[in-house]
Amino acid sequence: MVKVLALTLCTIGAAISAVSAQQGQFKRMSACPDLGCVFPPDRANFLAGAKFDVRVEVHAENGETPNADFSLTIEKLRGVDRDNKRRGSKAIDFSKYTKVKNTGPEGWNFTYYKDAAAYWKGQDGDEKASTPVNVAATAWRQVQLKEAGDYKVVLKYNNGKKTEAIWHVNPVQKRKAKNVILFIGDGMTTAMITAGRLISQRRVHGLYQTHLHMDQFKNMGHIMTHSLDSLITDSANSASAYNTGHKSSSGALGVYPDSSKTPFDDPKVELIAQLLRRRSKKQGGRGGVGIVTTAEVQDATPAAVYAHTRSRDEKATIVNQMIRGKDAVVADVILGGGGKYFHSKSGGKSLNGTDYYDVYQKEHGYKVVFDRDGLKNYKGSDKLLGIFHSGNMDVWLDRHVYKQNLAKSNTHPYGEKQSALNQPDLNEMVIKGLEVLDKRYRKEGWFMMAEAASIDKMMHPLDYDRGLADLLELDSTIGKTKAWLKRMKLDKDTLIVVTADHGHSFDVYGSVDTQFFNSAGDDSDAADLEKRNSIGTYENSGWPSYEDKDGDGFPDKWDVRFTLAAGTAGAPTHHESFQVHVNGTRVPAVIKSNSHHHYPVYVANPNEDKNGMAKSGTLGVTEPVGVHSLQDVPVFASGPGSELFRGVHDNTAVFHNIAAALGLGEEN
CATH class of the missing domain: 3.40.720.10 (Alkaline Phosphatase, subunit A)
Known part of the structure; x- marks a missing residue:
């Protein structure tokens, strides 16, 4: 089913130019690159018969009033013509097609930051750094699309502007598992x-x-x-x-x-x-x-x-x-x-x-x-x-x-x-x-x-x-x-499905002789050299000392001599000893007491892993712990x-x- 779905979306992508997702770190609205927003957005996938809500928003920035005269239509797409364009039956008013009335006109306002410079000015107290937005909106609740296939949804607003979304509805499958x-x-x-x-x-x-x-x-x-x-x-x-x-x-x-x-x-x-x-x-x-x-x-x-x-x-x-x-x-x-x-x-x-x-x-x-x-x-x-x-x-x-x-x-x-x-x-x-x-x-x-x-x-x-x-x-x-x-x-x-919701950038790059690591002198330069030399890589990355003699699936001891040289790409400034923390969960970073910023600044915890290696942070200074990463996660079934x-x-x-x-x- 998934491979068929992927092919279907590729076909649609070749036939109709998709609206690219907004680039950059800061956005006015998720999955809404224009001033007209449709949720669910372009390329959303549905299960036939599953219920969902639809929200339409029209935005106006910097004190302007949004035009509340907008419309939403939907049409079932039937195939590809000679010019490689998707054919539709007919665009129909969304309420008429779905037999669901909208909730009526709504309005509100919000603010956002256009880029990182504006955001950090705002965090330091600059009230003018954000951009105000006024909104006209409506919604349709408990919509269902029971016929499998592709649908084209069009929001028309601001005298001729359009936001288009292609939705795909997957067919019903015969039950396989109880x-x-x-x-x-x-x-x-x-x-x-x-x-x-x-x-x-x-x-x-x-x-x-x-x-x-x-x-x-x-x-x-x-x-x-x-x-x-x-x-x-x-x-x-x-x-x-x-x-x-x-x-x-x-x-x-x-x-x-x-x-x-x-x-x-x-x-x-x-x-x-x-x-x-x-x-x-x-x-x-x-x-x-x-x-x-x-x-x-x-x-x-x-x-x-x-x-x-x-x-x-x-x-x-x-x-x-x-x-x-x-x-x-x-x-x-x-x-x-x-x-x-x-x-x-x-x-x-x-x-x-x-x-x-x-x-x-x-x-x-x-x-x-x-x-x-x-x-x-x-x-x-x-x-x-x-x-x-x-x-x-x-x-x-x-x-x-x-x-x-x-x-x-x-x-x-x-x-x-x-x-x-x-x-x-x-x-x-x-x-x-x-x-x-x-x-x-x-x-x-x-x-x-x-x-x-x-x-x-x-x-x-x-x-x-x-x-x-x-x-x-x-x-x-x-x-x-x-x-x-x-x-x-x-x-x-x-x-049975086993997977993760996301990853961390954790990995192992060698093993550590913690006895050698802990014997390093007090002189900072010499100590750092000896600590780094305690890490074995390639042919010197010998096996760690963990054993499971009782066969319960867990190491019998956790405070062993030879441990894993492990780390992560996204972390605050901290110290690392590569050894188990006996007295509870690590606290790698703490708030700097004398920062001049209005927001918290985190530095290495001076009371933890004092004899560990100093590791410079790779994250924004407001992050006290490591963060998630991009990598794919495994799935077993x-x-x-x-x-x-x-x-x-x-x-x-x-x-x-x-x-x-x-x-x-x-x-x-």
Whole structure:
């Protein structure tokens, strides 16, 4: 299906000149290079029958009034004529064609920065650096296109100006899989998987004798991660692409970002979970939904399963959306962290002070658990809400090795002034969630998204040991999940997809003799020389000292002599020792106390890795941690429909492939 789609778009591209995306770092509006904007924009791809909103905006800058006399038409394109131009049936008024009335005229204003010079002047207090924009707009809600093919949408505005968009609607596919598990290793790249394999798998003379569970998938590919309007994606819009089949912008979930003031009225696109909830009886009927994460359940990747908002930071409202929002998903299983957004006790941040634990139990009959014992002891079939930390769950390395780091106040998920000392592992959450889904939807099938969130959350502060440990936890979970599916005789009915939402520029370039590194003298020049000489490359990049003698998939010791020389291209100024941080997550940079700027300036943390190598920053001075990178991320797949993931795909294809496998389309 994906290859056919790619050919279709190439054909359209040859026939109709596309509007190029705006170049440069600062833009007036995402995917809107002209003063007339149409969302969804040019080259958007749809699943037949999926619901979506349409927003039209007309802009006027520098105090001018936008012309509110605009029109929107749509026509179904039928083919290519002799002149290689697309033929259409007839352009028809959008409301008449879709039988959906628009919301009526709307208006507002906003400001933006035209370039980096203007932006940084604005950050330093120059109120005249931004450019004001006035907007005339309208929207169409809950539109459906059920006939597969190509559509041409034209906005006419400002006395003859036009903005054109070509939309492609994919055909309905026959259902192949009863169930789908989408594993997301947040921030996970091929280089990280390679490093994880290196420190955990047995090898003899350079030949691996054991392999990661990910290594054993038969179908593999690559995912391109660009967002709607930028090279580098964040977790929100990348996970949104996986759940909707549409591109979005940084921080956005399930919407095309518009310029309105509220983050909750942007044009929405339907989610996998929503489609599964209203799947036709012909395709198997309503299915179950499970969400598992080691982050807050309101965090970007899990929220992409159920939320619609321009801002991923609206976490209190996102909790409310999950259960009281319009067309709410109301997942059968929700497991992870984020307790502070469920209550208003000590440290609580819930919307309007609501006790959402009580809401979930009384309004929807959830069983609520708060620790590992409660999760393990639950044997029922009611919907399950398990919240195990006030924020993000603690990482594997601290839960299993450096347990003293768990003793922090106010981490209990229900506002108790206690530590969350009894948190479950990722595999325990996934297996329990699958047990509940299977009891509730054995006949109809289900979809689960399971995220190893702290691969990313540890790679940001350059804490590579903790990030790799959570990657190995994900791999262990994949193996245990496959074994459970086989025991339950569900393996032949279940599509498993393993991927990442984006990458980091992490890589390994050698090994380090930390004993030699730590013995360097105090003289700065001599010490730097000895530290650099402790790094072995090429023929001197000997094997590290990590071993897994007990065969659990994790190194037996993390504070070893020979470690990995690893780093990242995008990082703040910091010090690097190439050794595990025993006392908790790294803090590589801190705010400079005497900066003359109005914005924070970060410098190397003087209290961390004091004996490490000094590394100059490669990012803007307001960045305290490392950032995401451009690289494609791997995708592994097994089970019915897994062949769709072979090759190189856009991130939106993950949605379309899963939708095809589950038979989620709706045709005339």
